[in-house]
Amino acid sequence: MVHFAHIVSHNLRSHASNLQLTLDAFNDIRDKDQQTDTFFNYLSEISNNLSSTLEHLNQVVTINIEEKKVQQVNLETIFKECLLEFKEELLAIDAxxxxxxxxxSVINYVPSFLKNIFIQLISNSIKFRSRKEPLRIKVRTKVKNKRKLLVFxxxxxxIDMNKQADYIFKMFESTDASGESQGIGLFVLKNQVESLGGDVMVKSKLNKGTSFTIKF
Incomplete structure (x- = not known):
C-alpha cells in the first residue's frame, strides 16, 4: 500500500506540474479583464494547493520506503544550523x-529527520507565539531511565489539550483556528520519529506554552 501511494503521488505530481506550466503559459497570452483574472486566480489557487498536498503526501510515504541512513550526529550542531534558517524572524520578534x-550531545540518527524535528518545532513556536510577551524557547537533552530525550x-x-489533543499529530488537521496551518509538519515529524522506534509526547496549557518531548 505504501509503494502504491508513492507511485500515485509521483504520477499525480507530474500532472500537477503540467497543469501549473499550462497556467503559466496561459497567463502570458490571456486577456486582462476582471472576469478572466478571477477565473485564472481560482485555477492557480487550486493548482498550488494540489501541488502542495502531493508534495506533503510524498514526504509521508517516503518516510516508510526510503533507506534510513543512520549516522552519528551532533545535536547542538544541527540545532544551531536550523536556528540560522530562522535568524531574521527570531530577531524581528525579539525571541x-x-x-x-x-x-x-551525540546520537545515532538520520540527519535529515533530526533537522526536520528542530525546524518544525522552531517554526511552530514562532507561528504560535504569544503576542503579549516575547517568545522564549528552551531546548535541552537528558537521559532518563536509559532513554534519550530531547525536550523543546x-x-x-x-493548546487546549482537552479539546485539541487528538488533532495535534493528525494529517490535514490543525489546532490553528486561523486555518493558516495545513496540519502536515507535526504529522511528518511524528512519523519520522516513530519510524526509528521513538515517540513524541506533548504537554501544553492555554496561554502557558507548550513542551514537546522526543524519545529517541
Missing amino acids: KVKSDFTDL KDNGVG
Whole structure:
C-alpha cells in the first residue's frame, strides 16, 4: 500500500506540474479583464494547493520506503544550523533561545529527520507565539531511565489539550483556528520519529506554552 501511494503521488505530481506550466503559459497570452483574472486566480489557487498536498503526501510515504541512513550526529550542531534558517524572524520578534545539550550531545540518527524535528518545532513556536510577551524557547537533552530525550519548550499561546489533543499529530488537521496551518509538519515529524522506534509526547496549557518531548 505504501509503494502504491508513492507511485500515485509521483504520477499525480507530474500532472500537477503540467497543469501549473499550462497556467503559466496561459497567463502570458490571456486577456486582462476582471472576469478572466478571477477565473485564472481560482485555477492557480487550486493548482498550488494540489501541488502542495502531493508534495506533503510524498514526504509521508517516503518516510516508510526510503533507506534510513543512520549516522552519528551532533545535536547542538544541527540545532544551531536550523536556528540560522530562522535568524531574521527570531530577531524581528525579539525571541530568546536557550539550549543545553550537556547530558546528551551525540546520537545515532538520520540527519535529515533530526533537522526536520528542530525546524518544525522552531517554526511552530514562532507561528504560535504569544503576542503579549516575547517568545522564549528552551531546548535541552537528558537521559532518563536509559532513554534519550530531547525536550523543546516555549511560552507560546499553548493548546487546549482537552479539546485539541487528538488533532495535534493528525494529517490535514490543525489546532490553528486561523486555518493558516495545513496540519502536515507535526504529522511528518511524528512519523519520522516513530519510524526509528521513538515517540513524541506533548504537554501544553492555554496561554502557558507548550513542551514537546522526543524519545529517541
